[in-house]
Amino acid sequence: MSNGWIPTTERLPDQREFIEAYVRHAYAAEFLVTIEGADKATTLYYSQTGVWFNEQGEPYKVVAWMPLPEVFRG
Structure with a gap:
């Protein structure tokens, strides 16, 4: 990993990460990405x-x- 980034050549989101992201965003599993x-x-x-x-x-x-x-909460 580099600065928290995970190359897609190394791995994709696992089941736990997918579910956590899905539950958190309620619509779909959302991630920060580099295209x-x-x-x-x-x-x-x-x-x-x-x-x-x-x-x-x-x-x-x-x-x-x-x-x-x-999300930032000030």
């Missing part, structure tokens, strides 16, 4: 079939991912 060729991180959803997708259902090639951090 192939992108300069900035973004959030995408992950399906248990191994597909990363946006809110419109469009698939993306993700090169690294990490769980979303907790």
Whole structure:
């Protein structure tokens, strides 16, 4: 791991990570990701079939991912 990033070539979210992300976001399992060729991180959803997708259902090639951090509460 590098700065918390997990390369997709090493592994994808496991069952526990998927369920925690799904329960936390209530719509789908959402993660912070780096998309192939992108300069900035973004959030995408992950399906248990191994597909990363946006809110419109469009698939993306993700090169690294990490769980979303907790929301800041000041």
